[in-house]
Amino acid sequence: MSVLEVKHLKKSFGPVRAVEDISFSVTAGEIFTIIGPNGAGKTTTLEMIEGLVPPDEGEITFGEMDWRKNAAAIKKKIGVQPQSSAMFDLLTPEENLNLFASFYDRSRSAEDILQLVNLTDHRKKHVKKLSGGQRQRLAIGLAMISDPEIIFLDEPTTGLDPQARRNIWDIVLQLKELGKTTILTTHYMEEAEKLSDRVCIVDQGKVISIDTPAALIDQLTEEREVHLIFLDGADAAESAALFSDDLGSVSRTERDGSSLTIWTAHPEDTLYQLFSYTKERNFQVEQVSIREMSLEDVFIAFTGKEWRD
Incomplete structure (x- = not known):
C-alpha cells in the first residue's frame, strides 16, 4: 500500500531549477532511499514533501491527504530529523526529548x-558534550518522539x-522492524545498498531510475571482472590471456605485466x-x-559521471 505519492514536483530558486521533474511513490514499511550527488535536488525534494518548502508545481499526497487541506493531520503522521542547530545544547538528551514530546x-x-537510539547511558549529559554520532542518533530520536508512521532522514x-x-544503520533497520516507513537521502553508495528496499537515483533535479539495489545492478550488466596475479610473471599472464580470449x-581481457583482468558473464x-x-x-x-x-557503477553508467561528494 502506498503511503506517499509524489507527482511531477518542480522547484526553482531564482534562475536555478533545483528540482526539474520528480515523481515516485513509497510503500508502507519500506526504506526508500534517494541518492545523488550534492546539488542533485535531494534535500529540496525532501523539504517539499515535509511541507517546509512549497513546490512550484506538482502534487504530494499521503494517502488521501495533502498539505493544502490536511496539514495538521500530516504533521502528526510524519517525523523529521532536525538539524543539529535545532537541539538545545545546554539540555540533556532526555530533556530535549521531553521538550519535543x-x-x-x-x-x-x-x-x-533513548533505548532505541542507544543513548540511555548519556541521558544526563549536556548535548554540547555529545559526539557527532551521538548527536545524530539523538536527532533520529527526536524525529521518532511523536511515534510517526513515516520518518524522513536527510543524509x-x-x-x-x-x-x-554503522550505528545509524542499525537504528534505521530497527525502525523497519517497528513497521515504520523511512525515507532517507544519502550520497554514500554502500549505505544505500545495505539499507534500502528501493533506491531512487536523482541527478540534476530528475529521477534517473527507481528499483531495488539488486535490480539496478542487474540492469547494468551480468558481467563480472575477474582479476588474477601470476607468480610466474608476465609470460604466464600473457599465455593465460590468449587462452581466455578463446573462451x-x-x-574481453586486459593484461598489465603479471596481472590479468577478465570480463565474463560466467566467472565460475x-x-x-x-x-x-x-x-x-x-x-x-x-x-x-x-x-x-x-x-556506484550503476550511477556512473546511468549518468555518465564520476561520483561527486
Missing part, C-alpha cells in the same frame, strides 16, 4: 527513544566515522577452465578476486 498530543516515552550519516555510521564466456565456469589450463602448464596464481558491480 510536549509539542505533540501523543508521543513515545523518552525512555523508549543522517554525513561526516561520521565508519563505526558511528566463449569471456568478452571461466575460472574452472582457466585453472585447468594453468595447472597443465604449472603456472602459479598468487591472487584471484571477483569484483561485483555496485550502485
Whole structure:
C-alpha cells in the first residue's frame, strides 16, 4: 500500500531549477532511499514533501491527504530529523526529548527513544558534550518522539566515522522492524545498498531510475571482472590471456605485466577452465578476486559521471 505519492514536483530558486521533474511513490514499511550527488535536488525534494518548502508545481499526497487541506493531520503522521542547530545544547538528551514530546498530543516515552537510539547511558549529559554520532542518533530520536508512521532522514550519516555510521544503520533497520516507513537521502553508495528496499537515483533535479539495489545492478550488466596475479610473471599472464580470449564466456581481457583482468558473464565456469589450463602448464596464481558491480557503477553508467561528494 502506498503511503506517499509524489507527482511531477518542480522547484526553482531564482534562475536555478533545483528540482526539474520528480515523481515516485513509497510503500508502507519500506526504506526508500534517494541518492545523488550534492546539488542533485535531494534535500529540496525532501523539504517539499515535509511541507517546509512549497513546490512550484506538482502534487504530494499521503494517502488521501495533502498539505493544502490536511496539514495538521500530516504533521502528526510524519517525523523529521532536525538539524543539529535545532537541539538545545545546554539540555540533556532526555530533556530535549521531553521538550519535543510536549509539542505533540501523543508521543513515545523518552525512555523508549533513548533505548532505541542507544543513548540511555548519556541521558544526563549536556548535548554540547555529545559526539557527532551521538548527536545524530539523538536527532533520529527526536524525529521518532511523536511515534510517526513515516520518518524522513536527510543524509543522517554525513561526516561520521565508519563505526558511528554503522550505528545509524542499525537504528534505521530497527525502525523497519517497528513497521515504520523511512525515507532517507544519502550520497554514500554502500549505505544505500545495505539499507534500502528501493533506491531512487536523482541527478540534476530528475529521477534517473527507481528499483531495488539488486535490480539496478542487474540492469547494468551480468558481467563480472575477474582479476588474477601470476607468480610466474608476465609470460604466464600473457599465455593465460590468449587462452581466455578463446573462451566463449569471456568478452574481453586486459593484461598489465603479471596481472590479468577478465570480463565474463560466467566467472565460475571461466575460472574452472582457466585453472585447468594453468595447472597443465604449472603456472602459479598468487591472487584471484571477483569484483561485483555496485550502485556506484550503476550511477556512473546511468549518468555518465564520476561520483561527486
